[in-house]
Amino acid sequence: MPDGLIPDTLIRVPTLVLWLHVIQSHPDAAGRRADWWRNTTAVVWQLLLHVDSDMVTSPRKGATWELLAAKAGVSRRTFADRLRWLRERGLLHTLVSGSTPRHRPGCRGGRVDDGLGNLAAQYVLTVPRAVLDAMDFEELERLTSTTHPTPQTLAEEPWQDVPWPVEVLPAKPPADLPVEVTCTPCVSMVALSENISPVYAREESGQSGTSPATPERTWPSTVTPENKSQMLQACRRLRDDVPVLRRISPQHLRSLLRSSFSAGATVSDVKYMLNVNPDGRPWGYTDEPRWLPGWIRYRLAPWIDDSGTLLARLPSQAVAEANRRRLREQAERAEQLAEARRNRAAPDPELLAGLRARLEAVRGGVGGSPGKAA
Known part of the structure; x- marks a missing residue:
């Protein structure tokens, strides 16, 4: 399939793991109910199971609305709603619209047979380019390099009644399994003749033991990481x-x-x-x-937007502002106390001179009284 049929804003998903990851981590799906997730997951699994290596749904594998909805266990209305949800978010692109000769243009309401019969809709699994650009490089590399069983392999094995990539073991293996599967754990046998040293809960007294392990240093909870x-x-x-x-x-x-x-x-x-x-x-x-x-x-989302701009003040910023305000008030109070101490240590010179003059006058009056009496 040529990529020219896909809009420039979309890209054909490189792996099914990446496509499933983008759907599950989409912001519009975060607050959905459990029943919505159950039906969406069922539809997505069926799309994964009925795509070719070019990520296009194949009608010859049963990728029709009727069969896919029946296998997913949902109604046609629910199936159409989930396809619409995927298309609106750039996770699915319609290559061929489903049609019948009765409603196809040029067939005159079914009176002209164009030889195409009933055409099933075909979709390509896509992902918006902006989503890939915003993803972490290491996470993107992990999702694109992870290998899983292909949907084609699962479709050829009807005994594995679990959608890709989930794998479980049945409690009782059916008779048509390709290999014998048992859930009983094997018992490891130990030869009694071997010389096995006893295991103690702790070392005996007198043996030189190692020092206690040093606790691992963790990142402080009040420090902002920079790199x-x-x-x-x-x-x-x-x-x-x-x-x-x-x-x-x-x-x-x-x-x-x-x-x-x-x-x-x-x-x-x-x-x-x-x-x-x-x-x-x-x-x-x-x-x-x-x-x-x-x-x-x-x-x-209520705290920070997609561009990294804060929408509200962080708790650490509020604490830092309160600490700065407290330190500023403490400094102002200390300055006021220091000014009061300076005023008490150095009184007004004019007031001090007046008090000294009055003291000298009192002393002079007391000393001159006996002379006048003589």
Whole structure:
């Protein structure tokens, strides 16, 4: 299929893993309900299973609306709605519109047979160029280089009743499996004749033991990381502090939080932004997030936009401003106290001279009284 049929703003997706990742991490899908996700996932799986190597759906493999909707377990209306959602976001492009001789132009309402019969719609899996440009290079390289079983292989194996790339083992293997599958773990046998040293809970007294392990240094929660290495250390600290973030790698978390760190956020700021709105209202927790990257982007959207501009003041910035105001007030108070001490140490010279004159006058009057009496 020539790429000239695809708009310039779109690009044919290089791998199915990348296409699935873009759908699951799309911001418009972050706040959807569970039933919407269930139907969308079913439709997406069927599209993945019925594309050729050129990422185009193949009608000869059953990629028709009726068959795809039936295999996905959704109605035609729901199937059409999910296709529309994918097309509007640049994740699917229509190459051939489905038509019948009755409604096809030039067939005069079915009275003229053009020999094409009923044409099934054909779609190509795409992704917007802007999305690829905004992705982290390391994450993009990982998604484009990851190898998985191809949809063609899954379609040829009807015994594997799980959509690609999920793989499970059935509890009871059916009779037509190509190999014998068992869920019973094998037992490792140990020869009793071998000389096996006993294992103790701790070393015996008198043996020279090693010193306790030094705790690993973690990134401070109140310091803003400046480069990629520091951001990676900060993301490791976040994964240690927030258990839900351990579902993604530190490198992936760094790509999601790069704009926040560049805007001056600290580890404590990120934890606060993920739990509290800018107006102080806490987020409500009802269930574990289904797709963690989309959940993180959704929680950070009220704080920072796509360009990396802060929409609200960070908690660390508010604390720093309060500290500066407190230090300024303390300095002003110290200056006032120092001025008061200087005034007490050096009284007014004119007032001091008047007091001394009055004291001399009193002393002179007391000393001259006996002479006058004589």
